[in-house]
Amino acid sequence: MTVDLEFHLKVTLVLVAAVLTLTSAFASIKRFLACRRFVRTHGCQPVSKSLNKDPFLGLDAIPWTIRAVLQHRILERTCERFRVYGNTFTVKELQRRAILTVEPENIKTILSVKFHDYGIKNRLKPFQPLLGKGIFDTDGDHWASSRALIRPSFTRDQVADLTTLEALIQDLFKLLPRDGKTIVDLQDLFFRYTIDSATEFLFGQSVGTLKKNHSDVEFAHAFHYAQRAVIIRGMLGPLKMFYPDRKADECNRICRDFAQQFVEEAFRAVAIQKQGQNNPKAELKQKKHIFSNELASRTTDKIRVQDELMNVLLAGRDTTASLLSNLFFSLTKNPAIWDKLRREVASLDGRAPTYDELRSLRYARCCMNESLRLHPVVPRNEREAVRDTVLPLGGGKDGLSPIFVPKGTLVGYNLYAMHRRTDFYGPDAEEFRPERWEDGNLQPHWEYLPFNGGPRICIGQQYALTEVGYVLVRMAQEFGVLESCDAGPWEESLTLTLCSRNGTKVCLTPA
Structure with a gap:
């Protein structure tokens, strides 16, 4: 049996x-x-070029990537790859297959034409411990509601209020040596400036890093470390379980606890306002726009408000500071450009600019555009195909046929490499030359994307450009000479954003 x-x-x-x-x-x-x-x-043809010689696991690509990262040259080496393999090629690393492209039509398709064929769900796991679920790591209805929740805080009236920027620039000026001999790292100060600005805008209360020793500010230090941990989690993927990082866990807790206190305060302020109570302190705060209060007035979900605050803080601090750092690195290497900028700014007669005056300074805008072209603050990005779809270019021997993108495929687009294409920007595409933007000579579309494009285009674009422009103009009014104290060329420091590995070290001489 x-x-x-x-x-x-x-x-x-x-x-x-x-x-x-x-x-x-x-x-x-x-x-x-x-x-x-x-x-x-759809008449698709296969992508003719692949980075791999190993067709199964793509193990040959991994050592190349590691070497480039350790040498701080991953973006530079990737540009070389595009020159060798063409504007679209494939790469495989272990189980991850990706299509890499610098074709504007492909990027337009991903970000706009076939927007609903792609998503960013691959971001959620590495981003969530710090950012929660917000505008930068969600798709679909959740993302759409995040954008609708945030958009009202970036109206023209909010962007045009320069009061906080002037107060912070005075804090910055107090830390800058004026003897023309003492070396100062502007990059460090710009990151402190932008976190002070971002926290003032978001919470109505700055962390005040420009007024304190940087190491004494627990939140700023924790926020920096937590962001680096996001990159590591993303690189490790499922292998993260073998690499626990208790310091990252603690930094995530510090950052979210810091934001949570302002969430509670925002909900209290909104409740008082609704009840019509006479609270002088609350009324004073209501006279200026506070992002956290605005969110609390639009939803009763405290976790949602906390998540969106963390998402916008990430963008408001790092992207703006990176742009300032890269811009001033280039300006210190080009005294003639700095002099030309100062001649334009002289039209203000030493006054702090208004919002409209700031927008009228064309050469200042050319300098910002050129920095964003040469060193885009988010130099590469990717989307994951959520269904079988097609890209218009990259197939066949000539790369001009459509290509099939199976569901689950990652498509990476590299703005750093695309912004340096000589067929778009001329033989001097590697040089910092703001004049290329003058007189409307250069009017790019999808070949220039410093703030992304399509439905996910950056909501805070004008806010960021206003802040950077304001610092640029006030620095040009205050200092006649910027002398570079870094003998070498710009080197990349790539985390969630792109800035100078060696900082922006200068000596300053007053005007």
Whole structure:
């Protein structure tokens, strides 16, 4: 009896295994045939160039990536890859297959034309411990509601209020040596300036790093470390379980606890306002726009408000500071450009500019545009195909045919490399030359994307440009000479944003 039972059990297991194998094989065949029909229908051709010689796991690409990262030249080396392999090629690393492109039409398709064919769900796991679920790591309805929640805080009236920027620039000026000999790292100060600005805008209360020793500000230090941990989690993927980082966990807690106190205060302020209570302190705060209060007035979900605050803080601090640092690094290497900028700014007669005056300074805008071209603060990005789809270019030997993008494929677009294409920007595309933007000579579309494009275009674009422009103009009014104290060229420091690895070290001489 026992023998018969064992026999029947084995037969059953064999049959189950056979059924599962056949089912899997049938699904694979069905999928293969569906993909083949899709490819034929859309006239797709395979991408002719691949970075890999190993077609299975792509192990040969990993050492190259590690070396480039350790040498702080991953962006430079990637530009070389595009010159060798063309504007679109494929790469495989372990189980991850990706298509890399610098074709504007492909990027337009990803970000706009076929926006709903792509998503960013691959960001959520590495970003969530710090940012929660917000505008930068969600898709679909959640992302759409995040954008709707945030957009009202970036109206023209909010962007045009320069009062806080002037107060902070005075804090910055107090820390700048004026003997023309003492070296100062502007990059460090710009990161402190922008976190002070961002926290003032978001919470109505600055962390005040420009008024304190930087190491004494727990939140600023924790926020910096937590962001670096996001990159590591993203690189490790499922291997993260073998690399616990207790310091990152603690920094995430510090950052979110810091934001939470302002969430509670915002909800209290909104409740008082709704009840019509006479609270002088609350009324005083209501006279100026406070981002956290605005969010609290639009939703009752405290976690949602906390998540969105963290998302906007990330953008408000790092992207703006990186742009300022890269811009001033280039300006210190080009005294003639600094002199030309100062001549334009002289039209203000030493006054702090108004918002409209700031927008009228064309050469200042050219300098910002050129910095964003040469050193885009988010130099590369990617999307994951959420369904089978097509890109218009990259297939066939000439790279001009459509290509098939299977569901689950990552498509990476590299703005750093695209912004340096000589067919778009001329043979001097590697040089910092703001004049290329003068007189409307250069009017790029999808080949220039410093703030992304399509439905996910940066909401805070004008806010960031206003802040950077204000610092640029006030510095040009205050200092006649910027002398570079870094003998070498610009080197990349790539985390969530891109800035100078060696900082922006200068000596300053007053005007």
